[in-house]
Amino acid sequence: MRDTDAVDLVTAELHGSLEDPALMSMNFLNEITGRYPEALSFAPGRPVERFFDVESVHRRLRTFSDHLSAGLGYSPEEVSRTLCQYGRTKGIVHDLIARSLARDEGIDADPESVVVTVGCQEAMFLVLRALRAEPRDVLLSVSPLYVGLTGAARLVEMPVLPVAGGAAGIDLDDLVAQIRGARQRGQRPRACYVMPDFANPSGLSMDLATRRALLEVAEREDILLLEDNPYGVFHGGEGTPPTLKALDTGRRVIYLGSFAKTVLPGARVGYAVADQRVRDAQGATGLFADQLSKIKSMVTVNTSPIAQAVVGGALLENAFSLDAANSREQEVYRANRRQVVEGLEARFGNCEGVSWNTPAGGFFVCVTVPFTVDDDLLELSARRFGVLWTPMAHFYSGPGGSNELRLSVSSLTGADIEEGLDRIAALFAERGCAPTAHTRFVRSGGRAP
Amino acid sequence: MRDTDAVDLVTAELHGSLEDPALMSMNFLNEITGRYPEALSFAPGRPVERFFDVESVHRRLRTFSDHLSAGLGYSPEEVSRTLCQYGRTKGIVHDLIARSLARDEGIDADPESVVVTVGCQEAMFLVLRALRAEPRDVLLSVSPLYVGLTGAARLVEMPVLPVAGGAAGIDLDDLVAQIRGARQRGQRPRACYVMPDFANPSGLSMDLATRRALLEVAEREDILLLEDNPYGVFHGGEGTPPTLKALDTGRRVIYLGSFAKTVLPGARVGYAVADQRVRDAQGATGLFADQLSKIKSMVTVNTSPIAQAVVGGALLENAFSLDAANSREQEVYRANRRQVVEGLEARFGNCEGVSWNTPAGGFFVCVTVPFTVDDDLLELSARRFGVLWTPMAHFYSGPGGSNELRLSVSSLTGADIEEGLDRIAALFAERGCAPTAHTRFVRSGGRAP
Known part of the structure; x- marks a missing residue:
């Protein structure tokens, strides 16, 4: 009977991909999502779930x-x-x-x-x-x-x-x-x-x-x-x-x-x-x-x-x-993209060094910040602020993306987006990037009191 | 607009596996099965279909x-x-x-x-x-x-x-x-x-x-x-x-x-x-x-x-x-294995140079013959005799199997097995391997007149 603590294999003798940053990335991102199941997540590129139906x-x-x-x-x-x-x-x-x-x-x-x-x-x-x-x-x-x-x-x-x-x-x-x-x-x-x-x-x-x-x-x-x-x-x-x-x-x-x-x-x-x-x-x-x-x-x-x-x-x-089959989903993602971009504007509109793009479609908005964005920051964000997102550095094979983060707009909706952005704002503030005082958007696009 | 006859790529510049005997084998065997859809087939290692049910x-x-x-x-x-x-x-x-x-x-x-x-x-x-x-x-x-x-x-x-x-x-x-x-x-x-x-x-x-x-x-x-x-x-x-x-x-x-x-x-x-x-x-x-x-x-x-x-x-x-879930399937394969082995015995029992094994389970019986078994013979078997099987040479990376064929017992049943073996016997006869005069087995295991 082999000692349960004995090691049978070492990754150094397995295929090099197993220590590759790309595979480690995917693993780390899955792992942290699993570790903070209650965090609000702008991380996964998953489609909206509310229309799923086993029938x-x-x-x-x-x-x-x-x-x-x-x-x-x-x-x-x-x-x-x-x-x-x-x-x-x-x-x-x-x-x-x-x-x-x-x-x-x-x-x-x-x-x-x-x-x-x-x-x-x-x-x-x-x-x-x-x-x-x-x-x-x-x-x-x-x-x-x-x-x-x-x-x-x-x-x-x-x-x-x-x-x-x-x-x-x-x-x-x-x-x-x-x-x-x-x-x-x-x-x-x-x-x-x-x-x-x-x-x-x-x-x-x-x-x-x-x-x-x-x-x-x-x-x-x-x-x-x-x-x-x-x-x-x-x-x-x-x-x-x-x-x-x-x-x-x-x-x-x-x-x-x-x-x-x-x-x-x-x-x-x-x-x-x-x-x-x-x-x-x-x-x-x-x-x-x-x-x-x-x-x-x-x-x-x-x-x-x-x-x-x-x-x-x-x-x-x-x-x-x-295209026709996804009219409901298109509407959800469209509203979410608008809400995220407007929410970023409301919180960081005059916060120096913070910028983002406004994609015409799809699931992702990229945010650039004046501080380092890495896995440690994501860990801190999950643990202390209860919000997940993806460090852009994971998507570069070489250097790059070290002050960018990706927000996926496909999973969260409505109030969770606002709360998630509030948590991101708290994280940014912790990094010395004070958000502007913001007021919440209501669904109509007008401002709540 | 590119000439429809122009060549865009050559396999010599694609991965070597694409010209490898193993991948060519699989392709050839699928292709010949597709080309002779009415042939009785001892070729595929597929499970019996009669219990399939979309419900x-x-x-x-x-x-x-x-x-x-x-x-x-x-x-x-x-x-x-x-x-x-x-x-x-x-x-x-x-x-x-x-x-x-x-x-x-x-x-x-x-x-x-x-x-x-x-x-x-x-x-x-x-x-x-x-x-x-x-x-x-x-x-x-x-x-x-x-x-x-x-x-x-x-x-x-x-x-x-x-x-x-x-x-x-x-x-x-x-x-x-x-x-x-x-x-x-x-x-x-x-x-x-x-x-x-x-x-x-x-x-x-x-x-x-x-x-x-x-x-x-x-x-x-x-x-x-x-x-x-x-x-x-x-x-x-x-x-x-x-x-x-x-x-x-x-x-x-x-x-x-x-x-x-x-x-x-x-x-x-x-x-x-x-x-x-x-x-x-x-x-x-x-x-x-x-x-x-x-x-x-x-x-x-x-x-x-x-x-x-x-x-x-x-x-x-x-x-x-x-094991319990497959009691019907076990019975089918058991009966088929017996029928194939007994059918081989009835046809080739005293035919010099023809032998086969008697597996205790599974899908496959191997037959050894005193002539060359290759893809050309399979092609002939399909075209002239309407019966498919697999040349064992496909399962050897080096030499070997050149006078063996594999019969799968999982797909055909009853009368089709008898007819398929008759066709194989006709093919073997064509190769100078005269079968013994045989009488058909009936389901009870006794001999028909």
């Missing part, structure tokens, strides 16, 4: 089953087999996803180019695993960036070179400089990861001219673009410019989609649209989607058809428009 | 929801959040799985050591990703072996060194020789992958003495054992010897579990039990399960709680015994 899971499952039987003429045995048995590696709702992309995004996707994945995270992992063939292969990404992308890259040992964002969402001169610098060092830049709509964590979006120019750079420099779009649906009411994929005439873009925010996180369904043509060693040509599928068969075999059916049901019930 | 998916989901509310006192909001929101990376049915392992396998697993995964495939991937820290890290495995393990190893660029199986299921002298040989070459053997009960593809099992001796070798040689057990439940009626994990007093065994065969492939739920104690760079000690969880957060974030709830419901409905 809607059952209903969507039935909608999809009915679609198979009444719509497609499947026998009861075929319906059971489709939902219960091992299935097509690339998924069973690929055609419904293609219809949704046409309807909401003006993307004309061949259903065969769609790979349904276990959340968008698996889609990222599959793409990076495929593209990272040799140690010299590198990825570019606007910095700061989603920590899940950094983590997936780390699992396949693919360096991520940061590209400046700036007000345009991407600094194209810096992108070109980074690509050329990498090539001079003997590296092979394969792709640049971007989130053109209401990016996590910056909240920034790219305008149409920037999108077109980015596609031109990709073509000229011969790299792919990985377009991640979890938040585009949550615009301010005036929509968004076309996605890169909708503008892509050169098959430069791999589109990464998620249903976690638009349908249900608990389904864990996402996808990649990968229509690039790939020639194999035998000279045969096929879709990049089929190469991703081969990798997927060795990671998760296939995405649960039951989970896919829940998403498929939601698409069918909403005539394939996630 | 049982709904019922199990309700059972689990009721367990949360009535059993654990969750509010309706908490139930919704648990099933619909992002969730715990290690899963939400870990405690139910631990109870099932105690009930069926006599395994005493700390629920915190259980990582719920997207099928057993993801569990394998996570373990290999964690263990493959450097190019010198290698895995050992009994050969022939499950192609999904080979593929997962290939994704993390971890060589798999074959160990002879033999009648005992593993040749322990060869295991030691391979470990020591690897060390002499400067390699670091991390673990040996085994399937002690009714292995895929060999059908072989290890007896109790072999299991104990294997654990001793692992201890002495300081390697881990990866015990994969998808088929143990499908024994012949007399049970199986204790699993390695049940015998494991030294935390040498990482147990890999699957619900694909025992509950539902469409849930895509599996798990790893990883109770090894790991010390990190800061000197803190935790479970290997928590290291796997960090990797999982960058591959799939978490396993769909809806899919987990379906499995959890099945465990709750069967008082945590998958």
Whole structure:
């Protein structure tokens, strides 16, 4: 019997990712959230929960089953087999996803180019695993960036070179400089990861001219673009410019989609649209989607058809428009963004060194402060002030973000937002950053007495 | 606009796994099955479909929801959040799985050591990703072996060194020789992958003495054992010897579990039990399960709680015994194994050079023949004779299996088994291997006229 205190393994002999800041970050942020369950939290990028309903899971499952039987003429045995048995590696709702992309995004996707994945995270992992063939292969990404992308890259040992964002969402001169610098060092830049709509964590979006120019750079420099779009649906009411994929005439873009925010996180369904043509060693040509599928068969075999059916049901019930399906959620996030930005203005409007952006959509507002923002400050904020948020430094692979914090506006509502901002104001005051005397906003937008 | 015929990528510049025999194998086998949908198939290791039922998916989901509310006192909001929101990376049915392992396998697993995964495939991937820290890290495995393990190893660029199986299921002298040989070459053997009960593809099992001796070798040689057990439940009626994990007093065994065969492939739920104690760079000690969880957060974030709830419901409905839950399935596979073995005897009993094994459980029977068995023969078998099976060569990383084929007994039933074996007999005859004149067995076991 082994001593219960004996050590069996040490991380120094396990994969390097396990001591990597990206994976440690995710772990720390989860851990502190778990440790302070009563804290008001501006931390998680989770969708609003109040519309969740287990009955809607059952209903969507039935909608999809009915679609198979009444719509497609499947026998009861075929319906059971489709939902219960091992299935097509690339998924069973690929055609419904293609219809949704046409309807909401003006993307004309061949259903065969769609790979349904276990959340968008698996889609990222599959793409990076495929593209990272040799140690010299590198990825570019606007910095700061989603920590899940950094983590997936780390699992396949693919360096991520940061590209400046700036007000345009991407600094194209810096992108070109980074690509050329990498090539001079003997590296092979394969792709640049971007989130053109209401990016996590910056909240920034790219305008149409920037999108077109980015596609031109990709073509000229011969790299792919990985377009991640979890938040585009949550615009301010005036929509968004076309996605890169909708503008892509050169098959430069791999589109990464998620249903976690638009349908249900608990389904864990996402996808990649990968229509690039790939020639194999035998000279045969096929879709990049089929190469991703081969990798997927060795990671998760296939995405649960039951989970896919829940998403498929939601698409069918909403005539394939996630924009239409999310009108309630859009309104919540819109009101929350306004309330957070107005609340920051009311508290810090004339507080020197404190500033924030005003994103037109999405989940995130970034706040810049004149003091250091790190995990210790977050710990203090949770323990003494009962409020959580995310240090922006977690989203930079190198230095950066050390006086910025990210506020997610998706979880808290109404009075909790006001109380949460009050607690943040108390924290800032503790750091010598005295807030202005503020008065609460009421829902109408007018001021309470 | 890019020429639709232009090539965007070549596999030579993508990850090497994409041209690897393991991934090509899986692809070829899926592809040929798709190309001959009417063929009788002894190929797939899929569970019997006749008991599948979409209503049982709904019922199990309700059972689990009721367990949360009535059993654990969750509010309706908490139930919704648990099933619909992002969730715990290690899963939400870990405690139910631990109870099932105690009930069926006599395994005493700390629920915190259980990582719920997207099928057993993801569990394998996570373990290999964690263990493959450097190019010198290698895995050992009994050969022939499950192609999904080979593929997962290939994704993390971890060589798999074959160990002879033999009648005992593993040749322990060869295991030691391979470990020591690897060390002499400067390699670091991390673990040996085994399937002690009714292995895929060999059908072989290890007896109790072999299991104990294997654990001793692992201890002495300081390697881990990866015990994969998808088929143990499908024994012949007399049970199986204790699993390695049940015998494991030294935390040498990482147990890999699957619900694909025992509950539902469409849930895509599996798990790893990883109770090894790991010390990190800061000197803190935790479970290997928590290291796997960090990797999982960058591959799939978490396993769909809806899919987990379906499995959890099945465990709750069967008082945590998958053995009891599968009595109908056990009977089907038992009858099928008998029918296939008797059918082979009837057709090839005195046909020189044709032999087969008689597994005590599981899905697979192996047939040895005096001619070459390869993909071309399978293609011929499908096209001319309308019967599918699997060339054993796919399960060897090196040479081997070139005159063996694997018959899965899990999908076909009754008359289809007889007809399928007749077609195989016609194929064998075409290869100069004349079957004996045979008479059909009837269900009672007696001979038809």
